[in-house]
Amino acid sequence: MKMERLVLVVLLLVLGCGLAHSRILTKCELINLIRNQAQQEQKIGNITIAKMVCHAEKLTGFDTSTLEEMTVGQKTWKLYGIFQFSNHMTCKEPGNHRRTTCDNLCSDFLDDDVEDDIACAIKIIKSILLTGKTPDDLLELIKEDKYFPQDCKDVTPDYLICEI
Template sequence: AKMMSFVPLLLVGILFPAIQAKQFTKCELSQVLKDIDGYAGITLPEFTCTIFHISGYDTQTIVNNNGSTEYGLFQISNKYWCRDHQIPQSRNICDISCDKFLDDDLTDDMMCAKKILDSKGIDYW
């Protein structure tokens, strides 16, 4: 009878998948990020390692940090780079809603990460 308790949970997982959140593996992430390799002088392994330390490769990571909030895989801050309800007067340099960094489409995340690398370099992280 113990096995039966897993069946309903399994069905719920199949019928109601999460909002396309993704926990990447290192290999998957390397594939997605390969066009950032060498960008601003940062190697892919260095960038992958940095991302692991800040978000554990989980797109749904949200960290509150001294009155600002950082979103997603790249932990992009609502103070300068994206806009949310917490800081409506954000500079919003990437011209995007912060919650866009929580899904599994990394296209917009990477565009913003490149802007951050352009202006702050890897030291941002």
């Protein structure tokens, strides 16, 4: 009986610690967080925000700890966090010292602090808008319907309406 209780307590502690570092946002929470950060970093439009929110909802269900693997051609991608950032373009894995778009460790995108995730997403979007160029690695992912859900392609600002 004591052993069973000890096992149960340890299991609850382990699960509790794992859950403490991630969370599932609501759609309204994510909209408000993106809007707040977008105002600080030069505004991005409502259509872009709507697409960001749709992308997060369809790919991760707003779960900040989502980690996926996808194989495209010969390359295996690891996709991190609420926006599914790529280890090939956006973030670094331990031991990798090459420059990436946002220069964060990939594990930074798996915690409950989504401010760095939003900042990185805005940085990518602004870079594409300013240069008119989409990075090659991102172009590979765009071809994958799983990564860019068709439901989000024609999303409008109405998508940003929150039901309370």
